[in-house]
Amino acid sequence: MTGTALLTDRYELTMLQAALASGAAHRRTVFEVFARSLPQGRRYGVVAGVDRVLDAIEDFRFDEDTLEFLRSARVVDERTLEYLASYRFSGDVYGYREGEVFFPGSPILVVEGTFAEAVLLETVVLSILNHDCAVAAAASRMVHAAGGRPLIEMGSRRTHEHAAVAAARAAYLCGFASTSNLMAERRYGIPSAGTAAHAFTLVHDSEKEAFRGQLESLGYGTTLLVDTYDVANAVRTAVELAGPRLGAVRIDSGDLAVVAQEVRRQLDELGATKTKIIVTGDLDEFSIAALAAAPVDGYGVGTSLVTGSGHPTAHLVYKLVAREDPRGELIPVAKRSVGKPSRGGRKWAYRRISGGTATAEIVANRPMEDEGRPLLAKLIERGEVIGREPLAAARERHRAAMAELPLVAHSLSPGDPAIPTIFY
Amino acid sequence: MTGTALLTDRYELTMLQAALASGAAHRRTVFEVFARSLPQGRRYGVVAGVDRVLDAIEDFRFDEDTLEFLRSARVVDERTLEYLASYRFSGDVYGYREGEVFFPGSPILVVEGTFAEAVLLETVVLSILNHDCAVAAAASRMVHAAGGRPLIEMGSRRTHEHAAVAAARAAYLCGFASTSNLMAERRYGIPSAGTAAHAFTLVHDSEKEAFRGQLESLGYGTTLLVDTYDVANAVRTAVELAGPRLGAVRIDSGDLAVVAQEVRRQLDELGATKTKIIVTGDLDEFSIAALAAAPVDGYGVGTSLVTGSGHPTAHLVYKLVAREDPRGELIPVAKRSVGKPSRGGRKWAYRRISGGTATAEIVANRPMEDEGRPLLAKLIERGEVIGREPLAAARERHRAAMAELPLVAHSLSPGDPAIPTIFY
Known part of the structure; x- marks a missing residue:
């Protein structure tokens, strides 16, 4: 090399x-x-x-x-x-x-x-x-579409393993807040982010055990992924275990605007008014813009970023x-x-x-x-x-x-x- | 790395x-x-x-x-x-x-x-x-569209520098004949191909001097790029210098089907009946298929290949x-x-x-x-x-x-x- x-x-x-x-x-x-x-x-x-x-x-x-x-x-x-x-x-x-x-x-x-x-x-x-x-051209449009909300670059798995590192760099220079890619942090000092995937929930005997394990190991500020089974159940379990200290929940499927609304209401009702909502799942600058009115605190973007959004x-x-x-x-x-x-x-x-x-x-x-x-x-x-x-x-x-x-x-x-x- | x-x-x-x-x-x-x-x-x-x-x-x-x-x-x-x-x-x-x-x-x-x-x-x-x-999915469709005519992978400049090497590999395994990428030859043994770009013609005082320099250095079997100025003039000059031994001419612009027809006729009239015609320039599986009836002996494919053709x-x-x-x-x-x-x-x-x-x-x-x-x-x-x-x-x-x-x-x-x- x-x-x-x-x-x-x-x-x-x-x-x-x-x-x-x-x-x-x-x-x-x-x-x-x-x-x-x-x-x-x-x-x-x-x-x-x-x-x-x-x-x-x-x-x-x-x-x-x-x-x-x-x-x-x-x-x-x-x-x-x-x-x-x-x-x-x-x-x-x-x-x-x-x-x-x-x-x-x-x-x-x-x-x-x-x-x-x-x-x-x-x-x-x-x-x-x-x-x-x-990649930068796509990233720049997404940053504007997000209107100040933080964006996480998470497209490594959708592009060549070394292109991924360069893509994270291009995204960051256009205003993305962080990347999932560890080599990008090591090589360029870009903050890395990420907590857990569906596999983590599935490898445990229940969602509750998975959440408890994650909270105990990664702290209450972590982001729990809540759409493995039923979102409302997962949010209830999450707040039950972590209380209002829970950092964030992540939603990766469904109609993100609708689900985010429901989750926000549920979190607020449960007292977790400071818990953030992160959405991911095939987002691009258009769907990010369409979520402007939704109670979303951050976006994770993968495929469309690393492939230059078309x-x-x-x-x-x-x-x-x-x-x-x-x-x-x-x-x-x-x-x-x-x-x-x-x-x-x-x-x-x-x-x-x-x-x-x-x-x-x-x-x-x-x-x-x-x-x-x-x-x-x-x-x-x-x-x-x-x-x-x-x-x-x-x-x-x-x-x-x-x-x-x-x-x-x-x-x-x-x-x-x-x-x-x-x-x- | x-x-x-x-x-x-x-x-x-x-x-x-x-x-x-x-x-x-x-x-x-x-x-x-x-x-x-x-x-x-x-x-x-x-x-x-x-x-x-x-x-x-x-x-x-x-x-x-x-x-x-x-x-x-x-x-x-x-x-x-x-x-x-x-x-x-x-x-x-x-x-x-x-x-x-x-x-x-x-x-x-x-x-x-x-x-x-x-x-x-x-x-x-x-x-x-x-x-x-x-990349392989796109390559496979192109190989079929080319119907047995050889394809040269030449997309390195359109994708990440290391992705380019992997793309050449994927293309070759789907039936491409060769690649422009030298690292792909070194690492994977894929035959490399390529002779000259427009810059080579432009750096000389005339097209004739450029062609003569290329023929003397790379041999009569080389491929001359004939669309820097006027294709018909270039083909005449090429055959004048190389005679019927000329390996191939490359056309990189214009309506490739029409230009290929004209060049074939001209080459045949000049006695260069064995000289091949290579076409390049934003080809994909659809434009390759559309050239099936044209007198084309090989295709060079870049952008659409390394970007998976959509x-x-x-x-x-x-x-x-x-x-x-x-x-x-x-x-x-x-x-x-x-x-x-x-x-x-x-x-x-x-x-x-x-x-x-x-x-x-x-x-x-x-x-x-x-x-x-x-x-x-x-x-x-x-x-x-x-x-x-x-x-x-x-x-x-x-x-x-x-x-x-x-x-x-x-x-x-x-x-x-x-x-x-x-x-x-």
């Missing part, structure tokens, strides 16, 4: 071989990551995974074993293996900071280096950003936009493939703000500092990572970036991006 | 703590993995990831660093940490073999052990199976179905939550075959050997993995399992599962 160099498409290496032979390998280039469009109906995208990209670029090395594999599998020739043996990205990378929002055409990552060193990074950079941005990948691409010509000048380039237009030339990006509200995304082929808040920060300088930051900073940035967007950004109904992208 | 123990939801560990306290931890249990239903309209599911599950169970250990993290994060108490320090799954696991197909209720994995040792495995087992089975997770659950009672007897258990019915009791499964064609999935609470082909094999015996097999065997099994299904299984239109599940 160590090293990221083979988390790469074969053609990045065969292009390198051919470019070393043709001489183009050492031309200076600019590659950019952007989305031609947002997923259908979405109002904004969210930048996530940037710190993971920085780690991946730093770890992009070809050790002896890797080189031997490439040799024996005949992926590339000896000259290319020699180049790879000393490979180390030595260029510059600029990017939107994590938590920032983006729109169609936003150049969220700008990679400057020789063709050889920049082309190799395409696959792993896109893997990370396409995954993390997809859009499991962010459709980001990594495109060559400029390269050195024979005279040593950097010139814009763009393919002309049908339906896949690209804009050539290195980009600068700004968010135009008027009266505290964002009004446009400015994407220009030159610096235009007067146009608004600059969106590109230097992340890697001559191969050295300089742009790392704590996850808390990204989390705060997302909050601020969202607060700056016009209200329509928060609409869950399909529509155009919240602000237009203006190209100069 | 080493060890799988923290790729786990917190509640598995807090349940363990409470069960150690209540005494239920050491009860014998049976957990089963199954899907209550297939994704909407799908005719069958595909079992993938079993060997990865066996690896994950073997690597499920709590080393000193992990225990120290759990202690400092106050996830569980000292008694539980002591249990975890010597944790090693010592039970039995039975499962459907990789490549086998499954239906609603099929018990694709049966885990027998104490509650303590079996409950801990839930999250990582589900992560692996939900991801790999989702169903990025397989909806598999891991449920307690039986546990020891106070007298030491194993008794069936099942929750009664609204809309989430479970069938209690340990299951056996068989595929009923009539005249070489599968007619029903038999799921029974007792062995019923006369009912058909047994579907559960012993994979782990008293903690020892005994069920590993080469990927080639799983690939052949999938081919055979598909050949056995009634023709309706191959329908891409939505409908009921290809065979009914009968519960005894």
